[in-house]
Amino acid sequence: MISAYTGTQVRAAEEPLMAAGLGDVLMHRAAHGLAKAVVHELKSHRDRLNGASVVVLVGTGNNGGDGLYAASFLAARGMRTTAVLTGNAAHPAGLAAFERAGGRVHRLTEAALPGLAAEAAGADVVIDAVLGTGAKGGLRENAADLVRAITDKDRQGVVVACDLPSGVDADTGAAVAPVLPADLTVTFGGAKAGLLADPGADHAGRVLIVPIGIDEHLPQPSLRRLEDADIARLLPHPARRAQKYSRGVLGVVAGSEDYPGAAVLACRGALAAGVGMVRYLGPPSVAHLVRLSCPEVVCSTGTVAENRVQAWLVGSGMGPRDHEQLTRAREAIASDLPVVADAGALPALPAMLAPHVVLTPHAGELASLFQRLGHGEDREAVEAGTLGAVRHAAERTGATVLLKGATTLVSAPWGTTFSQADGTAWLATAGSGDVLAGVIGALLAQTGSDVGRFSKAGIAADGRWAAIAALGTALHGRAGRAASEAVSGGPITAGRIADALPEIWGKVSMLSNSGAWKRNSHSQPLR
Numbered sequence: 001m002i003s004a005y006t007g008t009q010v011r012a013a014e015e016p017l018m019a020a021g022l023g024d025v026l027m028h029r030a031a032h033g034l035a036k037a038v039v040h041e042l043k044s045h046r047d048r049l050n051g052a053s054v055v056v057l058v059g060t061g062n063n064g065g066d067g068l069y070a071a072s073f074l075a076a077r078g079m080r081t082t083a084v085l086t087g088n089a090a091h092p093a094g095l096a097a098f099e100r101a102g103g104r105v106h107r108l109t110e111a112a113l114p115g116l117a118a119e120a121a122g123a124d125v126v127i128d129a130v131l132g133t134g135a136k137g138g139l140r141e142n143a144a145d146l147v148r149a150i151t152d153k154d155r156q157g158v159v160v161a162c163d164l165p166s167g168v169d170a171d172t173g174a175a176v177a178p179v180l181p182a183d184l185t186v187t188f189g190g191a192k193a194g195l196l197a198d199p200g201a202d203h204a205g206r207v208l209i210v211p212i213g214i215d216e217h218l219p220q221p222s223l224r225r226l227e228d229a230d231i232a233r234l235l236p237h238p239a240r241r242a243q244k245y246s247r248g249v250l251g252v253v254a255g256s257e258d259y260p261g262a263a264v265l266a267c268r269g270a271l272a273a274g275v276g277m278v279r280y281l282g283p284p285s286v287a288h289l290v291r292l293s294c295p296e297v298v299c300s301t302g303t304v305a306e307n308r309v310q311a312w313l314v315g316s317g318m319g320p321r322d323h324e325q326l327t328r329a330r331e332a333i334a335s336d337l338p339v340v341a342d343a344g345a346l347p348a349l350p351a352m353l354a355p356h357v358v359l360t361p362h363a364g365e366l367a368s369l370f371q372r373l374g375h376g377e378d379r380e381a382v383e384a385g386t387l388g389a390v391r392h393a394a395e396r397t398g399a400t401v402l403l404k405g406a407t408t409l410v411s412a413p414w415g416t417t418f419s420q421a422d423g424t425a426w427l428a429t430a431g432s433g434d435v436l437a438g439v440i441g442a443l444l445a446q447t448g449s450d451v452g453r454f455s456k457a458g459i460a461a462d463g464r465w466a467a468i469a470a471l472g473t474a475l476h477g478r479a480g481r482a483a484s485e486a487v488s489g490g491p492i493t494a495g496r497i498a499d500a501l502p503e504i505w506g507k508v509s510m511l512s513n514s515g516a517w518k519r520n521s522h523s524q525p526l527r
Helices: 007-019 023-043 062-076 092-100 113-122 141-152 200-204 228-234 260-272 284-293 323-333 343-348 363-372 379-384 386-397 432-447 451-456 461-485 494-514
Strands: 002-005 053-058 080-085 104-107 125-129 158-162 184-188 206-210 223-225 249-253 277-281 311-314 339-341 357-359 400-403 408-411 417-420
Touching: 002 007, 007 023, 023 062, 023 092, 023 125, 023 158, 023 184, 023 206, 053 062, 053 113, 053 141, 062 080, 062 092, 062 125, 062 158, 080 092, 080 113, 092 104, 113 141, 228 451, 228 461, 228 494, 249 260, 249 323, 249 432, 260 277, 260 284, 260 432, 260 494, 311 323, 311 343, 311 432, 323 339, 323 343, 339 343, 339 432, 343 363, 357 461, 363 379, 363 386, 363 400, 379 386, 386 400, 386 408, 386 417, 400 461, 408 461, 417 461, 432 461, 432 494, 451 461, 461 494
Parallel strands: 053 080, 053 125, 080 104, 125 158, 158 184, 184 206, 223 417, 249 277, 249 311, 311 339, 339 357, 357 400
Antiparallel strands: 002 223, 400 408, 408 417
């Protein structure tokens, strides 16, 4: 499991070592890891390291020191290194080491800016080491102008961010323009939460974690991401004497005369995610379509209370005029059973919910929910600070909230938060969210009461609802990616996502059984 921390948490973890006089050791470990990552990037793009050009953008603090020491290691290996000092000062020891290694130093002035921007744009590697985890407010003055000038040019090489891209908030992922988009971010001691949340993740590229020896001082993470091993541990598997009822029964209240396909896709997602039975409640015409498309689904009648299930899925494809379906959604939410509530159920929500209710909005739907609750956040504000928005929504509603996006975030009301980015941009297609709701509903029905499964994975009982939603998100994303890869990276439909789910499930299970997933996640990029 990837654990991510705020900048404050990482700096606090460094304090005992700093107090013991090991500050230089930490900086050298970080710089050495950064230099190794740059060498790896160069080897993947060119035959020879000797003569490669590296430009490091240097800030006034320790982040700049990391960059200078890393550049000095690279200069010692025969690379042409240039440091651009963006402020009035630089880390003294790092600058001295860089100059001893033969690096060239330029101070950023308005007059020198065009030439330095051109040099950076033409370099094999640009290292962004301007702002670190403690910085707030983004780049200013000449440094901001330099980054704008570099991004306006056709760059030849790769950009490597030192700890995080300058302008990205380490704690929240909020970004203050301009930000130089990185191909790779090399982050030290632990992943920063802001790198695993949009819009920070938009600028981070791949993320590589370099251990520097502070692990024992780190607290509980601010953010987590499930990997292969975690998914394999959490996946439910039927016991030898299992039967359909013991494998979980999911009730589905979805679809309408306007959007009948949503019910079909939700049911298909649930069936593909291993639930023992699906019971559907909805308009007769929609039930007929469900029977034709998914003969395994039991189309029921009567009230929610009259249908015995272990969990409910409500809201997919429902509108504000679907009064009977909204009534059923309210009854399901009031049943005290686990519920995944898709966007159409939002009008049916009471003022306060419970953590076993999982809401699944995208940014626009979350903004609508905020406005309904009397808060002013619009879609732009949600997208500019997704991590803060999803946590605020969970705290305000009492529910577990899943905010869909390129990086999907899941937050419990008391702060347990997951980040998943397993998919492909082709997942942005009509009906994809209905399949996701079906997958999460199926997992709620199968694993919601299995507290032991989550405690063995290091997840507290009260965080299991967020973990189940993150698990469903990971499966859905991987299925979408597999479906796209099956057509050479091309577009997919929501039905294809459901079709790919069982194979993805099986592959992850096989990885678990073979032990192939037992690797050191810190040695590999996250994406």
